[in-house]
Amino acid sequence: EVQLVESGGGLVQPGGSLRLSCAASGFIFSTYEMNWVRQAPGKGLEWVSYSSTGGTTLYYADSVKGRFSISRDNAKNSLYLQMNSLRADDTAVYYCARRSGWPYYFDYWGQGILVTVSS
Amino acid sequence: DIQLTQSPSFLSASVGDRVTITCRASQGISSYLAWYQQKPGKAPKLLIYAASTLQSGVPSRFSGSGSGTEFTLTISSLQPEDFATYFCQQLNSYPYTFGQGTKLEIK
Numbered sequence: 001e002v003q004l005v006e007s008g009g010g011l012v013q014p015g016g017s018l019r020l021s022c023a024a025s026g027f028i029f030s031t032y033e034m035n036w037v038r039q040a041p042g043k044g045l046e047w048v049s050y051s052s053t054g055g056t057t058l059y060y061a062d063s064v065k066g067r068f069s070i071s072r073d074n075a076k077n078s079l080y081l082q083m084n085s086l087r088a089d090d091t092a093v094y095y096c097a098r099r100s101g102w103p104y105y106f107d108y109w110g111q112g113i114l115v116t117v118s119s
Numbered sequence: 120d121i122q123l124t125q126s127p128s129f130l131s132a133s134v135g136d137r138v139t140i141t142c143r144a145s146q147g148i149s150s151y152l153a154w155y156q157q158k159p160g161k162a163p164k165l166l167i168y169a170a171s172t173l174q175s176g177v178p179s180r181f182s183g184s185g186s187g188t189e190f191t192l193t194i195s196s197l198q199p200e201d202f203a204t205y206f207c208q209q210l211n212s213y214p215y216t217f218g219q220g221t222k223l224e225i226k
């Protein structure tokens with residue numbers, strides 16, 4: 001059974017840092033491209049970041065570029081999101097999501113982890 | 120970036136109704152469109168991919184159509200468990216944008 005389990009969320013002050021983890025199981029993690037998606041309270045979905053299978057190609061939404069960093073450890077079946085210089089508008093539930101091969105879709109999502117940025 | 124506009128944002132309907140949600144892209148995305156259903160406190164669930172392909176395990180009352188810039192999600196006969204929020208997503212190019220969502224409520 002495919003599972004994605006996020007951890008590392010919580011309350012952080014503006015300007016602070018947090019590192020999210022996503023533990024993958026039930027599939028060959030190293031063969032799938034992975035993404036982070038977030039959802040602010042009561043709002044829609046916002047794609048945040050992408051990692052290629054080997055972690056060499058990375059993309060970011062403009063809203064997080066220069067502040068967030070995505071990485072992965074295929075030996076540990078894990079995806080990470082390092083979040084620095086956090087702002088109040090980064091407050092959201094963060095999901096990791098697996099992208100299928102062509103024709104592309106996000107077929108499995110984690111349960112989500114809440115990040116709250118507040119003083 | 121490719122913008123997706125869903126309509127309507129809110130939809131009130133009854134069990135047994137046929138409903139259609141539209142998603143328009145700001146530029147052509149071929150058939151690189153997916154639809155998701157989300158219930159409160161839960162992760163999104165994939166319903167449709169490649170604009171019209173039903174994900175395994177999803178009831179056949181759900182269907183998708185369209186290509187280029189205009190797409191639709193249709194639920195042929197609403198069931199109580201279908202009342203949720205629906206999002207479209209384009210996967211033509213990064214950033215993979217989502218529509219703003221359509222909240223389907225019980226009339």
